[in-house]
Each structure stands twice: as structure tokens, then as C-alpha cells.
Amino acid sequence: MNHVKTYTVEEAKRTLENYCAYQERCHKEVNDKLYKMGMIPDAIDVVIVHLLKHDFLNETRFSQTYVRGKFNIKKWGRQRLKLELKKRDISKYNIDLAMKEISEVDYFETFQALAEKRLKYISETDKWKKRKKLIDYLLYRGWESHLVYDKAAELIP
Template identity: 40%
Template sequence: MQNRLTPALAFEKIKYFCAYQERSHHEVKDKLYKYGIYSDDIDQIIATLIEENYLNEERFATSYVRGKFKMKHWGKIKITQGLKVKRISSYNIKIGLLEIEEDEYLDVAYKLTEGKWLQLKDEQYINRQAKVIRYMLQKGFELHLITDCIKRIRE
């Protein structure tokens, strides 16, 4: 554990932490605890960060959704779970998920399903289907969407 910082010094360090990339309130609190800052000081620092626009939970949620969908091709279920782990409010999760365009989401789901389906071409049909479904569920896509994609591939 690091030496205890003064609230003023912790505020300066945490500003850089927030400026570097979008952060959730929870991440900032954890970092402040590591700096040896507690309760009232944490609340004051977080309030100031919000006031000065270093910290914005809605902006964090939209950035997180964009990144996880575009870069890692996660589905909405996995993204939602990730945001809940970061203790983002349901309202901000809904706002964040609006970043995903439905056509693009369906297209990514289809391409991932098709890619996995073709990769498993030597498998028996039932094993192939089970493995594709398991893979897509791990990526966070909805079961009904996965089964629709498999039907389209088989047609």
C-alpha cells in the first residue's frame, strides 16, 4: 500500500487518472482508498471531479459500450454485466447501450456466428451448433439472436 496522501495531493493525482481515460465513480473511489483517502474527503473530491467535468458516469457508460462492442465484439448482455460490475446505474446503462446501432449489432452477431460455424466445419451438426451457441453466449449475445443467425447460415 502506498503512503497516505493529503486530500489536495490525491485530488491532483486523481485528476490525471480521470483525464487519461473515462473512469467510473467506483474506480475513482477505489483509487482514492489506495491513496489513503476516506469518506468525507472522497465525497468532496468526487463532487469536485464531477463539477469540473473530469468524472461523468453517462460519458463513461457510452465510452465503455462503444469500446467493448467495436473492439471486442461483446454482446449487450456481457456489456451490461461489465457496467454493473463497475456499479453504473441502470439509467446510464440504458443510455450507454443506445450507442450500439441495431443493424450493426445484428451484422456483428451474424458475422461472429458464421465465422465460428465455418471454423467448426468438421464437427457433427449437434456439437457444432452447441459450440457455436456456447461461444456466442460467452460473447454476451442473446440466445434468440444466436439461433436466428444459425438458421440464416444453414439456409
């Protein structure tokens, strides 16, 4: 027999406090986790209100941390960052606020370095195919198309 653990609201609060303390979470992740734990909608609301009240759950903080982390570690551009935050049901207000975490100088320096580094790993000899590979790579990471096409033309004349 498949035995699913049941949680009281208090147990769910403690479990989710730990879940949120370990790493910043968004409302959607917390909601999904509670749903998977078998909590009913009313109980989910009680736990979420508790987490918000005690600052375990903070969408602004989540958005800012997420953007800084994905930009610094994965070198994602603004397009990808915005898309990923939208997927998590983050408000436009918090998305705009989070985008301010990246300075213009850092943004362009990171883009330059990423494009130049990636180019070294593309062994393609055909100029057009090489350019396409670089463009695809940068677009996938969410860098704005005008930056990407200009950079590709500059690096692979």
C-alpha cells in the same frame, strides 16, 4: 518496514485528475482507487465532488464510451454490456442511454459477421457439438439467446 505513501486531498485530486484524464472511469473505479490510496471516506467524497464538478468524472460519458469500445473492439452483445455496467454500479438510466450508442443495423451486422467468422474456427465435425460450441461462444459474449439459437440453426442446419 512497509511504507505506504500518504496523500493530501490536493495530491489525491491531481492524481485522480490524471487517472480520469487518461481514460474514462466510473465512480466505482475512482472510489476503489482512492480507498487503495488510503484516503478516508470524507476525503474520498471531497475528491469525487471535485472530479464531478470539473468534468473529469462523468458516468453518462463513461457508460457511452464503454459500450462503444466493448462493442466495437470485443464484439460484445447487449446482455454482456449491461451486466458489466451493472457490476460497475452504473444507473439504469445511464445503461439505457449507453445502449442507444449501438445502432440496430450495426448490432445485427456485427452479430452476423462474428457468428460466421467464429464458425470457420470451429474444427468440430459432429454437427451438434459444433453447434454447441458456436452457441456457447456467442452467449458468453452476451448476445441474446434467441438470436444465437436462430443463427446456429441457420449456419449449422
